[in-house]
Amino acid sequence: MTDASVATRAAVPARGSLVRGLLRRRGAVLSLGWLLLLTLATVAAPLVTAHGPLDQDLNSVLTGPTGAHLLGTDTLGRDLLSRLLFGGRSTLLAVAEAVVVFLAIGVTAGLASGYLGGRLDWLITRTADLVFALPGIVIILVVLAVFPGNLHAAMVTFGVIGSPGLIRILRAQTLRVREELYVAAARVAGLTRPQILRRHILPRLTSTVIVQAALFAAIVVTIQAGLGFLGLGAPAPAPSWGGLVADASQVIDRDPWMLLPAGLPLVVTVVALGVLGDAVRDAAVEAWAPPVPAPARRPRRPMPTAAGVTTREPDPQALLSVIGLTVEIGGTPVVQDVSFDIRLGETLGVVGESGCGKSVTSLGILGLVPGRGRISAGHVLFQGSDLTASPTTLARVRGSGIAYVSQEPMVALDPTFTVGRQLAEAVARHSGCGRKAARVRAVDLLARVNLPDPAAVAARHPHQLSGGMAQRAAIALALAGEPRLLIADEPTTALDVTVQAEILGLLRSLQTETGMAVLLITHDWGVVADLCDRAVVMYAGQVVEQADVAALFSRPLHPYTAGLLAANPHAAVPGEPLPTIPGTVPPPGAWPDGCRFAARCALATDACAAPVPLTEPEPDRTTRCVHVDRLVQEGTSR
Numbered sequence: 001m002t003d004a005s006v007a008t009r010a011a012v013p014a015r016g017s018l019v020r021g022l023l024r025r026r027g028a029v030l031s032l033g034w035l036l037l038l039t040l041a042t043v044a045a046p047l048v049t050a051h052g053p054l055d056q057d058l059n060s061v062l063t064g065p066t067g068a069h070l071l072g073t074d075t076l077g078r079d080l081l082s083r084l085l086f087g088g089r090s091t092l093l094a095v096a097e098a099v100v101v102f103l104a105i106g107v108t109a110g111l112a113s114g115y116l117g118g119r120l121d122w123l124i125t126r127t128a129d130l131v132f133a134l135p136g137i138v139i140i141l142v143v144l145a146v147f148p149g150n151l152h153a154a155m156v157t158f159g160v161i162g163s164p165g166l167i168r169i170l171r172a173q174t175l176r177v178r179e180e181l182y183v184a185a186a187r188v189a190g191l192t193r194p195q196i197l198r199r200h201i202l203p204r205l206t207s208t209v210i211v212q213a214a215l216f217a218a219i220v221v222t223i224q225a226g227l228g229f230l231g232l233g234a235p236a237p238a239p240s241w242g243g244l245v246a247d248a249s250q251v252i253d254r255d256p257w258m259l260l261p262a263g264l265p266l267v268v269t270v271v272a273l274g275v276l277g278d279a280v281r282d283a284a285v286e287a288w289a290p291p292v293p294a295p296a297r298r299p300r301r302p303m304p305t306a307a308g309v310t311t312r313e314p315d316p317q318a319l320l321s322v323i324g325l326t327v328e329i330g331g332t333p334v335v336q337d338v339s340f341d342i343r344l345g346e347t348l349g350v351v352g353e354s355g356c357g358k359s360v361t362s363l364g365i366l367g368l369v370p371g372r373g374r375i376s377a378g379h380v381l382f383q384g385s386d387l388t389a390s391p392t393t394l395a396r397v398r399g400s401g402i403a404y405v406s407q408e409p410m411v412a413l414d415p416t417f418t419v420g421r422q423l424a425e426a427v428a429r430h431s432g433c434g435r436k437a438a439r440v441r442a443v444d445l446l447a448r449v450n451l452p453d454p455a456a457v458a459a460r461h462p463h464q465l466s467g468g469m470a471q472r473a474a475i476a477l478a479l480a481g482e483p484r485l486l487i488a489d490e491p492t493t494a495l496d497v498t499v500q501a502e503i504l505g506l507l508r509s510l511q512t513e514t515g516m517a518v519l520l521i522t523h524d525w526g527v528v529a530d531l532c533d534r535a536v537v538m539y540a541g542q543v544v545e546q547a548d549v550a551a552l553f554s555r556p557l558h559p560y561t562a563g564l565l566a567a568n569p570h571a572a573v574p575g576e577p578l579p580t581i582p583g584t585v586p587p588p589g590a591w592p593d594g595c596r597f598a599a600r601c602a603l604a605t606d607a608c609a610a611p612v613p614l615t616e617p618e619p620d621r622t623t624r625c626v627h628v629d630r631l632v633q634e635g636t637s638r
């Protein structure tokens with residue numbers, strides 16, 4: 001989508017907020033109205049009725065509705081409206097007690113379990129399973145046997161017994177949300193865990209929490225009424241909704257009317273809570289649904305890969321040195337022995353076919369290995385500090401030292417906040433300036449990435465931006481901490497060709513202005529030629545070649561690099577078919593012991609069956625090929 005297409009987007013109904021979505025639903029409005037009315041009437045019961053709930057008048061029993069008693073009287077001549085409202089107080093209190101306990105345990109444990117994982121996750125899920133298996137009603141009856149008539153103890157217990165359901169749901173959602181790129185971006189930006197949970201994860205779970213709380217409240221109302229009906233609630237003569245139904249059922253043959261005021265509020269309240277829960281869920285789905293179909297991603301072309309550099313001394317002048325980095329996901333190495341350096345002001349391209357480990361390498365640098373993977377070997381030195389050895393240094397460096405721009409700007413930005421607020425938050429965090437100054441700086445940053453009318457853009461939510469604008473906003477966010485290294489993972493993949501060129505031009509000018517280093521992951525040799533000083537070629541989790549861009553283009557010293565350059569559409573000869581590399585990249589776990597490219601290589605011989613080390617055939621360039629001498633000769637004679 002181009003920037004111009006924002007106008008088209010604006011014509012599409014905008015995503016409504018949860019509240020607006022709710023207010024558009026008649027059922028939700030009626031339910032909210034009823035619950036509000038009920039709450040007000042019970043709280044202000046002494047003002048609503050002149051009769052006390054215990055006042056008896058044996059001369060007017062079971063009167064039915066009259067002027068003096070709007071809902072009639074019971075068998076002792078007590079005013080039903082008064083008993084209903086005062087009884088409603090204990091119902092509302094019971095609901096509040098149980099729901100508060102339910103939410104306190106469910107939200108805290110669900111978030112902690114899903115986000116922190118590890119042993120805590122194991123402990124929480126096992127405990128939740130155990131509590132889930134307990135027979136709730138039996139436990140409550142036991143509690144009431146130990147504390148007769150103590151509804152508070154019963155409701156707190158019910159809150160505890162109900163919480164495992166919420167824990168499971170929120171844990172599952174947290175696991176999903178924590179993998180979203182804007183959460184990774186928040187980690188890169190240096191937010192602490194509590195900040196990420198509060199600002200980025202909890203808001204995404206709000207609708208689920210409200211739905212679950214409403215449904216749980218409906219269950220509490222029925223349980224509380226059931227206990228009252230059985231005489232296990234508030235001791236007589238105190239009013240309760242369950243007690244009213246019990247009284248009404250005893251005189252149903254003499255005065256069927258009494259069942260109506262006794263039972264109807266109970267039924268309407270339970271239905272209202274259920275309808276409200278459904279409406280919140282529907283409104284949330286609507287609020288989060290994308291307003292227009294996501295722009296189709298450009299199909300990815302197969303790209304060259306490279307081999308990792310084995311043990312070597314890091315460049316003393318490097319800003320970042322990756323040394324022998326090995327990353328495992330699920331116990332399988334997906335990136336192995338990767339090494340490279342970047343100096344300040346330099347742009348290093350990382351190229352390779354899909355699945356060769358480019359993204360995992362860049363995320364590994366930031367300590368953000370996906371899928372609960374881990375760095376199993378190697379070091380990442382940034383300005384001399386080993387980021388793999390010190391989580392504190394890593395946390396300090398993220399955002400301010402190293403920033404990250406992903407290929408999906410629309411999801412890298414938090415959809416819940418305006419662009420300006422996210423930027424201001426990042427600026428304030430990194431610079432420590434006040435809110436007002438941070439807001440001004442946020443608009444400056446948007447201007448710096450050449451967004452027209454930056455103040456207006458600051459007031460928009462990410463979904464109101466086109467792909468190109470969102471990527472510029474994401475770059476502005478990355479610049480908020482004035483990083484020394486920007487990692488850009490295919491920053492133009494999801495954009496139209498014209499916008500791609502603009503974003504690449506922007507990156508180039510920002511680098512010239514700030515002098516920062518850029519690690520650019522790309523599939524596009526055109527981008528490498530245009531922006532990069534050096535390039536690392538990755539194949540099947542290894543670096544296979546690393547060289548100055550000009551040397552790489554003129555004399556590739558790995559058959560894979562040569563194959564990829566030949567398949568480069570920018571160099572295609574009109575009318576001739578574009579050469580391709582036969583076969584596919586072997587997946588992690590299926591890598592051969594020898595050269596990983598051998599099965600696709602025209603030069604392969606028996607010598608390729610043994611492990612191939614990286615060699616340095618020329619100063620400042622490395623390759624992982626046993627036929628390197630032949631390639632050097634061919635290149636020289638060309």
Ligand SMILES: Nc1ncnc2c1ncn2[C@@H]1O[C@H](COP(=O)(O)OP(=O)(O)OP(=O)(O)O)[C@@H](O)[C@H]1O
Pocket residue numbers: 329334352353354355356357358359360361370371587588
């Ligand atoms: N979350 C994950 N869980 C399991 N395996 C993963 C996960 N993320 C990546 N991998 C695996 O790690 C390997 C390297 O993936 P990576 O995304 O780094 O490749 P890439 O070169 O960046 O590819 P692309 O250009 O498609 O992004 C792949 O085999 C991939 O299947």
